[in-house]
Amino acid sequence: MPDPRDHRVLIPVDVLEGQTVPATVIDAFASIPVVLLGYREIPDQTGPDQARDQYGDRMRAELAELGTVFEDAGCDVTTRSAFTHDRLKTFERVAVDESCDAVLVLNPAPVLETILVAIRSDVNVEHIARLLETILAGTDLELTLFHVVTDESRRDEGVELLETARSELLAAGIDEDRIDSTVVVGDSPTAAILEAAADHDLLVAGESRPSVRRFVFRDRAERLARRTVDPVLVIRGEYLESDDVDEEIVDGEGDE
Structure with a gap:
């Protein structure tokens, strides 16, 4: 079993x-730092310093x-605050600054029993599996590996991809009875x-393509985070470094 301290999750x-x-x-997430x-997303005409002067004390409190709620649950917690014109860009910056493996975009979660894991490729599967194993440890959560192909002729490729992901999860220590797999054909993966996420309680989306500069929230990950009613855990690729993050970021982030 991996050490939970090897991982870190950003929760805005x-x-x-x-x-x-x-x-x-x-x-x-109690076992993971x-x-x-x-954060507060502010209008373009409002400066971050102005917002911090007005709301900073309340934000800190x-x-x-x-x-304290997280600490009472036994969690190792660090706090940051930001007043920003672009919340997703700020999430990206802080995730890199704080070396977080993933960003959890919150939505109501009255029940948390099943996880949908959207697998795009096998590039980042091992990294995803290690984090999922840490999250699943000590819980009864079950997960479904999910992949979308654009044509029926590619279904076997999708099945093979999910079998690779399943093997990584089994190797990470996840009980096979807790893992299901689904391949669907559709013109729109998003x-x-x-649609599949509607039948689950948490959506996990992993980034891929380490050969080019990528960010935490771009392309499909951003659309999923904005449109789903579930909490969304976006897992960063191991390749994402500080130099890869757009520096056009609002002032005002910092430890509080």
């Missing part, structure tokens, strides 16, 4: 809007209270994933 929370972290999520990012 709009605490000033009263957003909370469901108890089901806290329980599922987390970075709580208290709300974030400290939420951090639509197919969103």
Whole structure:
């Protein structure tokens, strides 16, 4: 079993809007160090310093209270805060700064029993498997590996891909009875994933393509994060480094 301390998850929370972290999520991630990012997305005409002067004290108080909830659950927690014009870009920056393996985009999660894992390719499967094994340890969570092919003639390729992912998960120590696999044919992978996610409690999306510069939230990951009603865990590729992150980022991030 991997050491949970080898992983770290960023959990952004709009605490000033009263957003909370469901108890089901806290329980599922209690064994993994987390970075709580208290953020507020502000209008373009409002400066980050102006927002921080106005709301900074309240942000710190709300974030400290939420951090205590995680600590009471036995979680190793760090807090950051940001006032930003682009929340997803800020999530990217802090994820890299804090060496987080994944970013959890919150949505209500009254029940957390099943996970849908959308696999795009075999590039990052081993990394995804290690993090999933850590999350699943000590829980009864079950997962479904999911892949979309654009043509029936490619179904066998999809089945082979998910079998590779399944093998990695088994090698990471996950009980085979907790793993299911589904390959579907569809013109829109995003639509197919969103439809399947409706029958699950948490969506996991892994990034791929290490041969080019990529970010945490681009392409399909951003559309999934914006459109699903489930919490979404976007797993970063191991290749993503600080130099790969767009520096056109709002001021105001920092430890609080």
